Amino acid sequence: MRLSQFHLATVKEVPADAEIASHRLMLRAGMIRRLASGLYTWSPLGLRVLRKVEHIVREEMNRAGAIEMLMPSIQPKELWEETGRWEKFGGQLLKIKDRKQQEYCYGPTHEEVITDFARNELKSYKQLPVNFYQIQTKFRDEIRPRFGVMRAREFLMKDAYSFHLTQESLAETYAVMYQAYVRIFTRLGLTFRAVQADTGAIGGNASHEFQVLADSGEDAIAFSDGSDYAANLEKAEALAPTGARPAPSAPLQRVDTPTRKTIAEVSSFLKVSPQQCIKTLLVRGRDGLVALCLRGDHEINEVKAGKLAELPDQSVLAGEEEIFAATGARPGFIGPVGLPDSIPVIVDRDAAVLADFVCGGMADASHYTGANWERDARITRIADLRNVVEGDLSPDGHGVLHIARGIEVGHVFQLGQKYAEVLKASVIDETGRPQVMTMGCYGIGVSRIVAAAIEQRHDDAGILWPEAMAPWRVAVCVINPKNLPEVAAAAEALYQSLVQHGIETVLDDRGLRPGGMFADMELIGIPHRVVVSERGLAAGTLEYRARGESESRALGQDELFALLA
């Protein structure tokens, strides 16, 4: 491509409302333009990148035996009423009335439509297993669209749905899809983790999220340095400590801790480590208040708490007056010692092995020291309540955990029979009897991957594309072509030669000054830059620089081709 015949529109100003790097850089590089809240036009430059992602996704889906099809984006209300999701899906479902007042939605996902297709098309176990996919524009009416295409309302997604006679068959296809996803993100050149995900309200047996690692990611993930283990922070198990609880060695004493409420304040004031303190949270349980006790340096894991029988799915901290009424103490001074018997005390595994600990004094401006379980405080039950932290042992027994932030770009689910059951999607099995099909579903956020890659790979000058995602692999920059026809001709010849060798190249023939040209090529993230200049021509060399490097080097043409091969 010659840039003079392309529409490149980089922007110098940093857009004021763009909060994250990918949003800023996509706007500055001119990859996207905002049309309205959560709605973006993909410019020619942006679309080149989007199509590369789409192409790799398609190739790997086909290689994995999935069959491409295309469902309508507009879906009838009736199907969503059959599954009960017309109401349950919530405000993200964009509802539409047509000219005849029939109701539809703009599909945010296609479980209903594909299961309807399957119940009409699939009659016999002989047609199974089968895995259908599509790459299609979806819409979710986000209440607060932001971060550009990272959380846009209209976005491009690959969604696949597999149908099976048995759970074993589903597990096989699930493994094939998992491997296909590993290939996709590896080919895209991204650093990622496949993490065990909480299946949450969606149900089903197994679920993995594919997370692109990036500091700006919304999800925290824990992964082992000694194995493939990776899980969302909310899902990662904190192993039980191996040692037993030491015997009490200190007397229980109440000490004044005026105005010190937080663990940091108290531990600093009493000169004990936070690891030696107990943090007590009072939350509203299904049947009155419940106390959750954690080690002072640990954080509550709300998903784990939500799975306790005593608590609702989403627990809420009790308010100050509520706490005072129930215990006579104020937040900041609550602890398990002297808590009314009516309040269950659920203790995290790590908190449960502490002895001689510090905890709230159950009276204003005081804490206990030398507190001990059993002797001074009840334990109703021990449970895993906390988030894992950097350095925890991996739950699979191999290595220690690290914590990173990630951006979810893919998700594989074993759906089971949830949709097939309610939509009555059955096939005849070997014995001639109808069997409800078992399903898997497999999503990839195609447009989100573009933003996630930038979050992972950028510097002050702009984007650092992996080669597979770059709009072009190589940029040939010509210095002063209008005044130096022999330089222009040499650049043209090099460009032609690169293209003939199948190397995707852009020729910057716009006639800009070197500074502007180089800044553009760095901003839009071209992995390899080659400068053709009068001086280089005289020396018989090209000036080469890789996008991540800070120095250029002189290369002969053969060396350049060897490097790009």
Place this chain on the structure above:
Amino acid sequence: MRLSQFHLATVKEVPADAEIASHRLMLRAGMIRRLASGLYTWSPLGLRVLRKVEHIVREEMNRAGAIEMLMPSIQPKELWEETGRWEKFGGQLLKIKDRKQQEYCYGPTHEEVITDFARNELKSYKQLPVNFYQIQTKFRDEIRPRFGVMRAREFLMKDAYSFHLTQESLAETYAVMYQAYVRIFTRLGLTFRAVQADTGAIGGNASHEFQVLADSGEDAIAFSDGSDYAANLEKAEALAPTGARPAPSAPLQRVDTPTRKTIAEVSSFLKVSPQQCIKTLLVRGRDGLVALCLRGDHEINEVKAGKLAELPDQSVLAGEEEIFAATGARPGFIGPVGLPDSIPVIVDRDAAVLADFVCGGMADASHYTGANWERDARITRIADLRNVVEGDLSPDGHGVLHIARGIEVGHVFQLGQKYAEVLKASVIDETGRPQVMTMGCYGIGVSRIVAAAIEQRHDDAGILWPEAMAPWRVAVCVINPKNLPEVAAAAEALYQSLVQHGIETVLDDRGLRPGGMFADMELIGIPHRVVVSERGLAAGTLEYRARGESESRALGQDELFALLA
């Protein structure tokens, strides 16, 4: 592709509600499945064909220098209010309210969005000309969706929009697009005509429709056998007759023609040809009734009539009582002789050169014979009022016209400044002054092409795909593979060899009986069928049949490859 690993789902029954061949055959072949009114799922088989069309369209658009991008499908109301089309577009515009009660539409076309993009992105004449395109799902809320994907509500379209400083530049790009369209439809293997279209309410200077010829087409088109001339019937000019009107030679006589009203009845009763009769229509003009006179064998062209100064855009025939009140005569017996002076008489060119003609007697049950213009009847004005007919001279002076029916699959327009003006899309010209840009737009109905091709090419057994659109070029059918492993192995080897030669092949390894297998391959329209059987294997030959042929022939493998090369 091995069919055993594909989802082929042909259907024996002819769907009751499918009115045209392409709709019936697409359902029977399992290319599409209906989800709701005007909404279709493209099955894996259908999508293969759709993608082939899309691929050729994209290649030729790129070759023609157009630059691909992607706009949102959901568009904000505000832009459509700027152009006034939020109301004017009518019921086909699917209007949507989001969760914040903001209004949007599902884009039926993208003039508003692209012109908004252009007014933000294009600042200087140096960026022009530029031609942006996208291939994208659109929605038109048809009041009566029908004919399957031929007139679906959700459909796939290629839409391109070019921007220019001058009309000359627009004309150049228009010519390039015209040629690109010729290449696209030629490569697709379709018989088509590029016809001059009436620009109608859309405005602009020039417009061509690309019509795929098919008997079931909704549009009538006239084309020359001696030149490239082609036009919509509504637009095709009927040339003025070359000879002058003969002098009157017969006396005017009123004859009884009891109950004979139509031209056919009267000409047969009076034993004169319809060409010697005058047909008179009384229509409601802007200012009272107007008489339109045509030769008896000709039909009124309503578009031409609508362009007369005396008539509104869409003229309406006067009612019986209205006619009687104005003239004292009844429909069937109206003619130019004795018509009140208040009624203008506009005469078609061919009608105006008649002498001694038959026309209505202006009294019940009578006609005139030997009527003559000027002597017996007024002519207010002579105009081209009629549809051209088979055998008319071509208006460009080369050849004679033929009439065919067509399906519109593409449209190129010189839009001019209509949208750029109202949306204030300007660039700075060479002198530093702002200039409103001039635009062209260029559409192709990608999904409609699939149906149009079937309308043009099918027989009783099914579809006859052009090679470029076929889901696969070659089908290898294996006879009795389960019992004859050497036959299965030979078929597999042939399949592998074809694929390695880059020939898109499907192996029918489903183990069906020959009849079912052949019927499926004919129904889905595979151009080349090769049968591998025990008998052929013994003889060292393959049984080959082209889709359009009725007989098979024995070919050696080398001959087969030569034929497919």
